[in-house]
Amino acid sequence: MSIRVGEAAEAPSFQKAALPLLDNTQLRKNVRHATNVITNKRAIVVGEQHDWQQLRAAASSIKEHTLRYLDHYLLQFEEACTKAGGHVHWAADADEANRIIIDLVKQYGGSEVIKVKTMTSDEIGLNKAFEANGIHPHETDLADMIIQLGHDKPSHIVVPALHKNRQQVREIFMQAMGLSELGDKPEDLTNAARHYLREKFLKVKIGFSGANYLLADTGGVCVVESEGNGRMCLTLPEVLITVAGIEKVIPSFRDLEVFLQLLPRSATGERMNPYNSLWTGVHTGDGPQHFHIVLLDNGRTRLLNDPEARQTLHCIRCGACLNTCPVYRQTGGHAYGSIYAGPIGAILTPQLFDMQHSQSLPYASSLCGACYEVCPVKINIPEVLIHLRGRVVREQQSGANLEAVGMKAMAGIFASSRRFEAAQRLGRLGQWPFVSDGWVRHLPGMLGNWTSVRDLRPLPKQSFRNWWREREAAKTQKDKADA
Amino acid sequence: MRISLFITCYNDTLFPETGKSVVRLLERLSHQVEFPLEQTCCGQMHYNTGYQAEAMPMMRRFVEIFQDAEVVCIPSSSCVAMIRDHYPKMAEACGDSALVEKVNELLPRVYELSELLVNKLGLEDVGAYYPHRVTYHASCHSLRSLHLGDLPLRLLRNVRGIDLVEMQNIDQCCGFGGTFAVKNGDVSAAMLADKIRCVENTQAESCTAVDNSCLMHIFGGLHRQRTGIKTVHLAEILASTEEGKGE
Amino acid sequence: MPESWTAREQILSRIRSANTGVNIAARETEYAAIERAYQQAASMSRETILRTFAERLHEYDAHVVETTSAEIANAIAEILKRNNQKSTVIAETFPAQLLPEGFAWLHESQTTTLDRSTIEGAISACEAAIAHTGTIIIKGAREITLLPDRYLCVVYEDQVVETVPEAIAALEKYAAESLTFISGPSATADIEMTRIRGVHGPRFLDVVLVRN
Numbered sequence: 020m021s022i023r024v025g026e027a028a029e030a031p032s033f034q035k036a037a038l039p040l041l042d043n044t045q046l047r048k049n050v051r052h053a054t055n056v057i058t059n060k061r062a063i064v065v066g067e068q069h070d071w072q073q074l075r076a077a078a079s080s081i082k083e084h085t086l087r088y089l090d091h092y093l094l095q096f097e098e099a100c101t102k103a104g105g106h107v108h109w110a111a112d113a114d115e116a117n118r119i120i121i122d123l124v125k126q127y128g129g130s131e132v133i134k135v136k137t138m139t140s141d142e143i144g145l146n147k148a149f150e151a152n153g154i155h156p157h158e159t160d161l162a163d164m165i166i167q168l169g170h171d172k173p174s175h176i177v178v179p180a181l182h183k184n185r186q187q188v189r190e191i192f193m194q195a196m197g198l199s200e201l202g203d204k205p206e207d208l209t210n211a212a213r214h215y216l217r218e219k220f221l222k223v224k225i226g227f228s229g230a231n232y233l234l235a236d237t238g239g240v241c242v243v244e245s246e247g248n249g250r251m252c253l254t255l256p257e258v259l260i261t262v263a264g265i266e267k268v269i270p271s272f273r274d275l276e277v278f279l280q281l282l283p284r285s286a287t288g289e290r291m292n293p294y295n296s297l298w299t300g301v302h303t304g305d306g307p308q309h310f311h312i313v314l315l316d317n318g319r320t321r322l323l324n325d326p327e328a329r330q331t332l333h334c335i336r337c338g339a340c341l342n343t344c345p346v347y348r349q350t351g352g353h354a355y356g357s358i359y360a361g362p363i364g365a366i367l368t369p370q371l372f373d374m375q376h377s378q379s380l381p382y383a384s385s386l387c388g389a390c391y392e393v394c395p396v397k398i399n400i401p402e403v404l405i406h407l408r409g410r411v412v413r414e415q416q417s418g419a420n421l422e423a424v425g426m427k428a429m430a431g432i433f434a435s436s437r438r439f440e441a442a443q444r445l446g447r448l449g450q451w452p453f454v455s456d457g458w459v460r461h462l463p464g465m466l467g468n469w470t471s472v473r474d475l476r477p478l479p480k481q482s483f484r485n486w487w488r489e490r491e492a493a494k495t496q497k498d499k500a501d502a
Numbered sequence: 503m504r505i506s507l508f509i510t511c512y513n514d515t516l517f518p519e520t521g522k523s524v525v526r527l528l529e530r531l532s533h534q535v536e537f538p539l540e541q542t543c544c545g546q547m548h549y550n551t552g553y554q555a556e557a558m559p560m561m562r563r564f565v566e567i568f569q570d571a572e573v574v575c576i577p578s579s580s581c582v583a584m585i586r587d588h589y590p591k592m593a594e595a596c597g598d599s600a601l602v603e604k605v606n607e608l609l610p611r612v613y614e615l616s617e618l619l620v621n622k623l624g625l626e627d628v629g630a631y632y633p634h635r636v637t638y639h640a641s642c643h644s645l646r647s648l649h650l651g652d653l654p655l656r657l658l659r660n661v662r663g664i665d666l667v668e669m670q671n672i673d674q675c676c677g678f679g680g681t682f683a684v685k686n687g688d689v690s691a692a693m694l695a696d697k698i699r700c701v702e703n704t705q706a707e708s709c710t711a712v713d714n715s716c717l718m719h720i721f722g723g724l725h726r727q728r729t730g731i732k733t734v735h736l737a738e739i740l741a742s743t744e745e746g747k748g749e
Numbered sequence: 750m751p752e753s754w755t756a757r758e759q760i761l762s763r764i765r766s767a768n769t770g771v772n773i774a775a776r777e778t779e780y781a782a783i784e785r786a787y788q789q790a791a792s793m794s795r796e797t798i799l800r801t802f803a804e805r806l807h808e809y810d811a812h813v814v815e816t817t818s819a820e821i822a823n824a825i826a827e828i829l830k831r832n833n834q835k836s837t838v839i840a841e842t843f844p845a846q847l848l849p850e851g852f853a854w855l856h857e858s859q860t861t862t863l864d865r866s867t868i869e870g871a872i873s874a875c876e877a878a879i880a881h882t883g884t885i886i887i888k889g890a891r892e893i894t895l896l897p898d899r900y901l902c903v904v905y906e907d908q909v910v911e912t913v914p915e916a917i918a919a920l921e922k923y924a925a926e927s928l929t930f931i932s933g934p935s936a937t938a939d940i941e942m943t944r945i946r947g948v949h950g951p952r953f954l955d956v957v958l959v960r961n
Contacts, residue, residue, distance in 0.1 A: 033686070034685070034686055034688070034689075037686070037688060037689050038688055041688055041689065041692055049941075052941065052942065053941070053942050056938075056942035057942065069788070070786070070787040070788045073785075073786040073787040073788075074787045076784065076786065077783060077784060077785050077786070077787055080783045080784060081783055084779055084780055084783060086768075087768055087771050087779075088768075088771065088773065088776050089764045089768070090761045090764045090765055090768070091773060091776060093760075093761070093764075094761070103925065109755065109756040109757035109760055110756055111756040111759050111760060115756055159949075160939075161937050161939040161940070161948060162939040165939070178938070178939055178942075180939060180940075181939075181942075183940075184940075184941055185940050185941055188940055205940040205941060205943040205945050206945055208940055209937060209940070209945045209947075209948050212948065213947075213948060213949060216949065217866070217949070220949070221862065221863065221866055234924075236924075237924045237925045238925070239924065239925065245935065245936050245937055245938075245948075246935050246936070246937045246939075246948035246949050246950070247895060247935035247948055247949035247950025247951075248948065248949045250891065250895045250929070250949075250950060251895065251949055251950075253891075254891045254892055254895060255862060255892065265760065265764075270780055271780075272917070272920075272921065272924040273917060273918075273921070275917055276789075276913050276914040276916075276917040276918075277785075277787070279913055279917075279930070280787075280882075280913050283882075287938065289932075290805065290881065290882040290883065290932070291879075291882035291883065291884050291930070291932035292932065293809075293931065293932050293933050293934065293935050293936050293950070294929065294930065294931060294932075294935065294950065295929070295930035296891075296927075296928075296929055296930075297927065297928040297929070297930075298927045298928075299924075299925040299926070299927070302889070302926070302927045305889050305890075305891055305892075305927055306891055306927060314760070316756070316759075316760045316763070320760060320763035320764055320767060321763075323763070323764060323767040323768070324763070324766070324767040329767075345674055345675045345677070345693050345696075346686075346689055346693070349689050349692040349693060350689060381552075382681075382682065382685050382686065383686060383689075384679070384682065385642070385675050385677060385678065385679025385680075385682045385683075385690070385693070386550060386642070386679055386680070386682070387642035387646070387675035387679065388642055388643070388645075388646035388647060389642075389646065389673075389675070391646070392646050402587075405549065405550055405552070405554075407552075408550070408551060408552030409552045409553075409554045410552075411552055412551070412552035412553055412554075422551075423553075426548060426551065426553045426556060427553075427556065429547070429548070429556075430548060430553070430556035430557075430559070430560070432542075433511065433542040433543040433545070433559075433560050433563075434542075434559055434560075434563070435542075436539060436540045436541065436542055439511070439542045439543075443514075443515050446515065458725070465684050465685075466684060468683070468684045468685075468687025468688075468690075469683060469684055469687065469722070471687060471691070472687075472691040472694070472722075472723060472726060473683075473691075473694070473719065473722025473723050473725075473726055474721075474722050474725040474726045475718075475722060476516070476718075476721075478515060478516060479516070479518055481518060482514050482515055482518055483509050483513060483514045483515075483517075483518035483520075483521035483522065484509075484514055484537070484539060486518055486521070486522060487521075487525075487537045487539075488539070
């Protein structure tokens with residue numbers, strides 16, 4: 020099975036990719052501003068939701084339950100959706116999904132497609148596949164449009180263009196839309212997008228979407244959005260094609276009562292996002308009269324097979340973990356070399372895709388736990404990160420690896436208090452070449468990453484245990500003397 | 503009360519003053535402190551870096567040494583988090599039901615220092631005196647794993663002479679993260695820069711926390727930049743008295 | 750896994766082998782046992798619920814007027830006059846007797862998509878409304894409530910519930926219809942997190958709240 024993610028296969032390691040981003044003043048200012056605004060808004064609307072923890076618990080249970088009976092719920096969805104006039108396709112990997120989608124577009128005689136924001140289509144590299152087949156995809160979400168017209172890459176799963184400021188967006192729009200004049204107020208830019216896209220919405224016959232939820236009991240599909248571009252794509256075209264990861268299914272219409280409360284507050288800090296569209300197959304005289312949905316595996320069943328990591332599939336793509344992550348807040352999304360950035364990307368990317376650089380992703384976290392705290396479906400991201408680190412270590416065991424040698428030696432030392440004490444003594448003696456004026460300022464090798472910006476106090480002359488031993492000895496002597 | 507001290511490997515080696523302070527503080531409060539000399543490390547660094555197999559014997563070792571303790575006091579929230587969050591499933595993974603039982607029996611008796619003082623011993627005022635301007639950094643594990651909330655702050659507010667100032671973004675990670683600071687040194691440095699800015703803005707003389715690991719990181723930056731600001735473990739503030747003045 | 754298997758067979762088989770030991774007979778009981786300790790029923794007085802609904806809508810930049818069932822037509826007339834609205838399309842299910850006189854109405858079924866894109870406004874009723882989130886839910890009428898720049902929705906106070914779970918329960922009978930949840934005019938915050946009203950959907954939302 021070949022699995023791929025857009026163009027990320029040859030991405031550099033997180034450490035390398037982060038370097039130029041840390042020096043990108045504009046990007047860091049934009050990312051800081053955006054994440055601050057969303058986290059503050061989120062904190063307010065989550066704070067007022069007094070049953071937040073109960074909602075999280077229910078969502079986590081529903082997801083866990085669904086994954087346990089995923090085969091049943093997918094078949095139930097397939098049956099209900101087919102009965103309602105939809106066509107259900109199954110794709111084992113990205114190539115198969117792209118092939119199905121492109122064949123459908125050709126079958127309906129389309130050369131253009133209007134798209135509502137979908138991470139899954141980015142995951143399978145659909146736009147590239149479209150273009151290779153002479154089909155032009157129009158991204159219609161404002162941020163996705165900024166990315167597409169600017170030949171850029173998304174840096175956030177909810178607000179993909181958060182790394183761009185208004186002046187940068189203005190330039191992209193002027194060039195791509197052939198405008199000689201355009202203001203740089205967000206209103207001006209939004210208006211330009213409205214005019215540019217309205218014509219496409221009315222003209223293009225094929226719409227393409229992702230899905231937030233597939234309802235097993237009714238065969239319905241739910242898409243959550245803000246701008247109305249989603250409703251345009253889901254309503255106006257004659258044909259609608261949707262792609263959804265198999266983990267997007269939930270048992271019942273009723274379960275929306277949980278997820279529709281958690282998602283908007285987590286994603287954009289709103290009590291509810293402006294539009295949720297829910298449709299079931301084909302509705303006569305209302306919306307597209309041909310509906311196809313592609314259920315995508317692309318590595319998800321492999322992930323399901325790992326009991327400790329399968330909770331990753333609970334993810335509802337709200338992006339709250341990105342906004343709160345102190346690492347993401349420094350680098351933005353591009354350092355992660357994948358369309359899935361931030362903490363969730365650090366666990367999702369290495370599990371979904373076979374990429375060399377993805378071995379660095381489980382380490383792109385200080386394990387501070389802020390992601391787990393905000394996750395609306397209670398994915399214990401730090402726990403999964405540690406689990407994946409274990410996998411990376413096992414996979415790297417073969418070669419002679421300085422870190423592994425050091426770690427094993429340390430483990431040997433900690434296996435005996437005598438060895439530990441000997442190591443403490445050795446450290447006190449051996450550290451002197453690195454100590455100058457009473458401080459450690461330069462260490463060799465990997466440890467040099469510490470001393471590049473941080474001083475280190477040398478090991479003190481006496482360890483705690485030696486102090487304790489001396490004190491006990493003095494006490495015993497005193498007791499003897501007293502006796 | 504008979505209190506067994508698990509000092510932790512890095513406090514033992516790098517921060518003996520913290521251990522001495524814990525002993526002085528607890529003895530001042532009329533408790534009997536024991537220090538089993540066979541102790542080494544809880545296994546956190548190995549476990550969190552991906553060397554989970556190597557951490558297993560350290561877990562067994564800890565359990566063997568402390569299973570008969572009345573209570574265990576640990577002046578490091580991240581080591582307590584390691585023990586509380588991971589030991590049960592590590593024991594399960596060993597498939598050793600006796601070990602699982604031992605872990606489950608031991609865990610409720612393991613306390614981080616401020617938990618021990620406030621929750622177990624019912625103290626918020628330990629009679630300390632520390633006439634300095636101090637700011638408190640809420641370390642990640644203390645906050646999001648142990649859920650200490652304001653326990654350390656309650657202890658600090660009762661210290662006589664202290665001028666306690668709250669820092670902005672008190673709950674933001676300092677960027678240490680164990681091997682993270684080395685593996686992702688540059689991103690870690692950027693996070694540290696943010697934390698140092700927050701510490702400096704308080705105009706405190708020293709920054710305190712319940713973890714010397716974070717403090718070592720924060721101090722590393724504060725000292726490199728010659729800010730003149732110190733870091734001091736909570737235990738050292740609480741052990742300090744007008745008579746003793748740091749002994 | 751046999752090469753000849755379809756993707757469907759492959760995926761289902763992989764799921765089953767990842768879920769060994771799962772007993773399908775227990776599924777329904779297990780689903781029913783999921784703990785739903787979150788708020789489901791209303792906790793506020795009717796008056797507070799209605800006030801909250803209006804406040805939430807205001808926060809989304811929607812315009813709310815309260816009226817009585819006898820005065821619906823007048824309320825609609827006032828809004829259209831205030832907006833100087835020349836063309837209005839009416840949802841198929843909207844009762845004609847609620848419309849004021851002296852205006853030219855276009856009916857949903859008599860308009861094309863292109864027409865709807867040039868018509869200034871639309872009017873419909875709704876199926877339910879949620880105070881907690883300032884949401885109205887409509888069944889069908891997807892195009893007319895999307896393409897014109899102004900959308901006017903008539904909401905009866907009995908339709909307004911406090912919580913999302915109450916609304917979902919009320920909508921259960923329409924679960925397989927096309928439903929649209931609308932919370933304020935269309936909006937984006939994609940550029941520098943500045944909330945801008947009206948990207949592609951209606952820029953203006955008027956709600957007529959009908960009191961008993």
